[in-house]
Amino acid sequence: MRALTVVPRQAGSLEVSEFADPVAGEGELLVEGIALGVCGTDREIAGGQYGWAPQGEERLILGHESLGRVREAPPGSGFSAGDLVVGIVRRPDPVPCGACAHGEFDMCRNGRYTEHGIKEIHGYGSELWTVEADYAVRLDPSLEDVGMLVEPTTVVAKAWEHIERIGKRAWFEPHCVLVAGAGPIGLLAAMLGVQRGLDVHVLDQVKDGPKPELVAALGATYHTGSIPEVAAKAEPDIVIEATGVARLVLDAMANNAAASVVCLTGVSPTGRPIEVDAGSLNRGIVLQNDVVFGTVNANRRHYDLAVRALGLADHAWLAGLVTRRLPLERAHEAFEQGGEEVKVVIDLGS
Numbered sequence: 001m002r003a004l005t006v007v008p009r010q011a012g013s014l015e016v017s018e019f020a021d022p023v024a025g026e027g028e029l030l031v032e033g034i035a036l037g038v039c040g041t042d043r044e045i046a047g048g049q050y051g052w053a054p055q056g057e058e059r060l061i062l063g064h065e066s067l068g069r070v071r072e073a074p075p076g077s078g079f080s081a082g083d084l085v086v087g088i089v090r091r092p093d094p095v096p097c098g099a100c101a102h103g104e105f106d107m108c109r110n111g112r113y114t115e116h117g118i119k120e121i122h123g124y125g126s127e128l129w130t131v132e133a134d135y136a137v138r139l140d141p142s143l144e145d146v147g148m149l150v151e152p153t154t155v156v157a158k159a160w161e162h163i164e165r166i167g168k169r170a171w172f173e174p175h176c177v178l179v180a181g182a183g184p185i186g187l188l189a190a191m192l193g194v195q196r197g198l199d200v201h202v203l204d205q206v207k208d209g210p211k212p213e214l215v216a217a218l219g220a221t222y223h224t225g226s227i228p229e230v231a232a233k234a235e236p237d238i239v240i241e242a243t244g245v246a247r248l249v250l251d252a253m254a255n256n257a258a259a260s261v262v263c264l265t266g267v268s269p270t271g272r273p274i275e276v277d278a279g280s281l282n283r284g285i286v287l288q289n290d291v292v293f294g295t296v297n298a299n300r301r302h303y304d305l306a307v308r309a310l311g312l313a314d315h316a317w318l319a320g321l322v323t324r325r326l327p328l329e330r331a332h333e334a335f336e337q338g339g340e341e342v343k344v345v346i347d348l349g350s
Helices: 040-046 147-167 184-195 210-218 227-234 246-254 278-287 300-312 315-321 328-335
Strands: 002-006 015-018 028-038 065-072 084-087 114-116 128-132 136-139 176-180 199-203 221-223 238-241 261-264 291-294 322-327 343-347
Touching: 002 328, 015 328, 028 084, 028 147, 040 328, 065 128, 065 147, 084 128, 084 147, 136 147, 136 300, 147 184, 147 238, 147 261, 147 291, 147 300, 147 343, 176 184, 176 227, 176 246, 184 199, 184 210, 184 238, 184 300, 184 315, 199 227, 210 221, 210 315, 227 246, 238 246, 246 261, 246 278, 315 322, 322 328, 328 343
Parallel strands: 176 199, 176 238, 199 221, 238 261, 261 291, 322 343
Antiparallel strands: 002 015, 028 065, 028 128, 028 343, 065 084, 084 136
C-alpha cells in the first residue's frame, strides 16, 4: 500500500512510501482510507519541528484527520464491512494517570499518551489502516464527503463543552462570541456558536475569498479589524482564539465582557517576545472574574459531540470548507497552504 510518511525531526523527508498492507489484530477493524485532512500539526511535523515514529521504525505515517470505510470487522465489534468510520487520534498512557484511567485521555497528566500520526503510532494517511473497534467512530453515509472534518470538530466540541462547564460556576447566559481566526478550527467553532443561538463574530485578516463567504453563510458577522475594535462593539461573553498569534492571544485575554470565558485553541510559536503590560492584564482578569483556559485534543465523548454537530450542519456549507483536494501522489502540495485556503484534503482512494 501507499502511505504519506516522514522521518520525524527531519525537514524535507515528506514522501509517499510503499508499506506492507496492515493486518488487523484482535478486536481491530481493517479500513480502506478514503480521505485525509491536513492541518498545521501535519505541516509542523513535515517541517521537522517534532513527531515520533513507532518504536524501532524510522518513518512515521502521517495523518490524524481520518476518514475510511471498513473492509473487515471482527464478529461482535458492532461494525460491518462498508461502514464509514473515523479513528480516534489519542490513546491513553499505559500507567495510566488518573485522567486516562477515567477515559479523559485528552487531559493526560504524565505525557505518556500516544497519538496516531503524531506520537509513536502510525497515522491514518495510507490506503489501508487498522483501528481498534473501541476507538472507531461510525458516521452516517451522508457525511462521506466531509467526514474528515470530524477530528477538527472534536477540538471545538471539547472547547464548547468546557466553556459551558466553566460558565456554570455562576449565572451564565452568554449572548455573543468572538472567534479570532477563520481557519477550519475558527469556522467550526463559529458553527457551533451559531448552533447554540449566539451572536457570532469572526475576525480574520483576509478580505476576500471563501472565509468571509463562509462566515456570512453561517449568519455570523465577519471582521477584518482588531480584537479591541470588534470587542468594543460586540462585548463578547465568550472569546475563542484560534490563530495562536501572540498579539491576538493577549488581545483576546484583555478585551471581553465582565466574567467572560476566553478559550485558547491556537498554539503560539516560541522565541518571538512582545511587550505586554502584565499588571494591566492581570488586573482586568481578576477584577472582572474572567477565566482563560487552553484546550487541545479530544476524547471519545467529544467525537460523539462532533458527529452530532456535523449532522445538524448544512452539508453544503461543510463541503465549502474543503477548498482543495489532491490525490495521494500529489500530497506534498497540501503542505504549501495559501492564505485564502481553509481545508486541504488528500484523497486516499484509487
